[in-house]
Amino acid sequence: MNASFEKKILCIGAGYVGGPTMAMIARKCPNYKVTVVDINPQRIQRWKSDRLPIYEPGLKELVEATRGRNLFFSTDIEEGIREADIIFVSVNTPTKTYGLGAGMAADLQYWEKTARQILACARSPKIIVEKSTLPVKTALAMERILKSRESRIHFEVLSNPEFLAEGTAVRDLEKPDRVLIGSRLTPSGLKARQELVDIYRNWVPEENIITSDIWSSELSKLVSNAFLAQRISSINAISALCEKTEADIRNVAMAVGRDGRIGSRFLNASIGFGGSCFKKDILNLVYICRHYGLEEVAEYWESVVHINEYQKERFVRHMLTAMFNTLAGKKICILGFAFKANTGDTRESPAIHVCTRLLEERAELVISDPKALDNARLDLGHLEQERISFVQDPYEAARGVHAIAVMTEWDLYRRLDYQKIYDDMIKPAFIFDGRNVIDHEKLYDIGFNVYAIGKTPLTHFDESESVQDLQA
Ligand code: UDX
Ligand code: ADP
Numbered sequence: 515m516n517a518s519f520e521k522k523i524l525c526i527g528a529g530y531v532g533g534p535t536m537a538m539i540a541r542k543c544p545n546y547k548v549t550v551v552d553i554n555p556q557r558i559q560r561w562k563s564d565r566l567p568i569y570e571p572g573l574k575e576l577v578e579a580t581r582g583r584n585l586f587f588s589t590d591i592e593e594g595i596r597e598a599d600i601i602f603v604s605v606n607t608p609t610k611t612y613g614l615g616a617g618m619a620a621d622l623q624y625w626e627k628t629a630r631q632i633l634a635c636a637r638s639p640k641i642i643v644e645k646s647t648l649p650v651k652t653a654l655a656m657e658r659i660l661k662s663r664e665s666r667i668h669f670e671v672l673s674n675p676e677f678l679a680e681g682t683a684v685r686d687l688e689k690p691d692r693v694l695i696g697s698r699l700t701p702s703g704l705k706a707r708q709e710l711v712d713i714y715r716n717w718v719p720e721e722n723i724i725t726s727d728i729w730s731s732e733l734s735k736l737v738s739n740a741f742l743a744q745r746i747s748s749i750n751a752i753s754a755l756c757e758k759t760e761a762d763i764r765n766v767a768m769a770v771g772r773d774g775r776i777g778s779r780f781l782n783a784s785i786g787f788g789g790s791c792f793k794k795d796i797l798n799l800v801y802i803c804r805h806y807g808l809e810e811v812a813e814y815w816e817s818v819v820h821i822n823e824y825q826k827e828r829f830v831r832h833m834l835t836a837m838f839n840t841l842a843g844k845k846i847c848i849l850g851f852a853f854k855a856n857t858g859d860t861r862e863s864p865a866i867h868v869c870t871r872l873l874e875e876r877a878e879l880v881i882s883d884p885k886a887l888d889n890a891r892l893d894l895g896h897l898e899q900e901r902i903s904f905v906q907d908p909y910e911a912a913r914g915v916h917a918i919a920v921m922t923e924w925d926l927y928r929r930l931d932y933q934k935i936y937d938d939m940i941k942p943a944f945i946f947d948g949r950n951v952i953d954h955e956k957l958y959d960i961g962f963n964v965y966a967i968g969k970t971p972l973t974h975f976d977e978s979e980s981v982q983d984l985q986a
Pocket of ligand 2: 526554591627628
């Protein structure tokens with residue numbers, strides 16, 4: 515059966531990027547055999563099962579349509595390398611936690627191990643595709659490793675960054691705004707680039723496939739994420755000003771976004787951005803700028819991360835001051851733990867910071883999320899378990915609590931029966947909407963004291979007297 519496949523594709527790393535991307539390629543290119551390998555056997559087992567290791571709308575159907583036909587999952591990395599014509603590398607590149615560049619630079623150890631393993635196992639020429647987000651010039655390091663042995667095997671390294679966003683991965687893969695492919699501008703580089711273009715051409719319109727030199731491609735991915743994160747920090751910075759001036763951030767965002775040059779997307783003020791990419795990629799960009807002596811440029815981008823940290827902490831402080839400057843012994847329901855809706859992923863989720871800080875204030879937490887509770891348990895596993903509970907049902911989670919904090923914009927939270935929730939809460943009842951997803955006026959009418967991002971609070975207290983005045 516294998517003999518009938520036109521080409522063999524391997525993907526090293528069966529994570530959030532590798533798994534969905536390869537499932538889409540398999541779906542759109544039935545003549546290609548696509549194998550996804552990983553060092554983590556449990557992860558591979560889950561990809562082979564009904565319980566996929568990640569949740570993405572439409573992914574299960576996509577995998578089921580191709581698995582066993584031309585999409586395969588395996589732990590045999592060496593065999594995979596030997597038989598592949600094209601190898602996508604999508605292993606993780608977390609921020610370094612040790613040594614030079616700790617907390618800033620990308621940790622390239624998994625990446626380099628993979629390069630060495632390809633070199634050790636390959637018996638025929640291969641195209642190696644960087645899929646993970648990497649510091650600019652990583653392809654050069656990859657080429658140097660792959661050329662380090664006396665061997666006549668030719669490896670051509672391409673950069674093909676993935677722009678999918680979690681929660682919409684299948685849609686983004688099916689209809690990408692653009693596919694970017696960077697290569698060396700040599701005859702062999704251009705030939706390899708064309709092979710990759712030919713894969714994507716099976717479903718992506720030619721005008722959406724952009725090609726460039728390899729360094730621009732690597733850098734474009736970092737810069738795209740930096741620009742997106744910068745928009746969120748910009749609107750979040752203005753949300754702080756709105757809270758002081760009685761302006762409403764949603765009206766400001768709407769008015770600003772109607773300028774076609776600015777555009778309306780990615781202007782939702784929030785408790786802050788999370789996810790595995792934004793912070794990591796900006797810090798990486800900052801590190802590279804410092805490396806080249808561009809201190810002003812580094813500081814400019816670093817401020818995007820600073821505003822994000824400020825926004826998360828501002829939210830916690832609001833909760834504390836609103837609830838009479840003490841949270842000790844108070845029960846707080848956390849609605850949503852994922853870093854955004856429609857995913858179970860909690861990497862860098864703002865909920866982690868908020869929950870950690872609330873526990874420091876001695877609050878008791880009841881955490882609810884439709885998809886992310888397993889990850890939430892892992893994320894908070896090192897904290898005091900006797901003050902944390904995990905409850906799937908939002909009504910049950912909110913029963914008998916002093917306050918609710920909305921951390922994720924799950925659609926479900928827009929449609930809850932808040933009258934029912936209010937009736938079962940301790941009074942005065944507080945709600946802190948970190949995503950501006952609920953109807954605040956309606957909540958206020960029910961009886962809640964409502965605190966949203968970038969809006970004047972709606973409370974039933976006499977705000978002319980502050981608690982500090984009363985205590986004085
Ligand atoms: C991002 C990029 O969008 C994607 O192109 C890249 O490949 C990977 O990084 P992702 O992290 O999956 O994708 O999610 P994204 O939709 O970008 O959201 C990131 C964070 O920003 C989330 O926490 C989200 O809730 C937050 N966000 C997004 C806002 O707070 N406001 C907005 O207006 C948009
Ligand atoms: P991303 O969001 O970039 O896809 P993930 O962390 O979800 O990142 O996935 C990266 C995957 O790469 C993990 O499943 C990890 O086990 C795998 N991985 C890391 N190093 C190697 C390696 N040397 N060989 C094979 N797989 C690896």
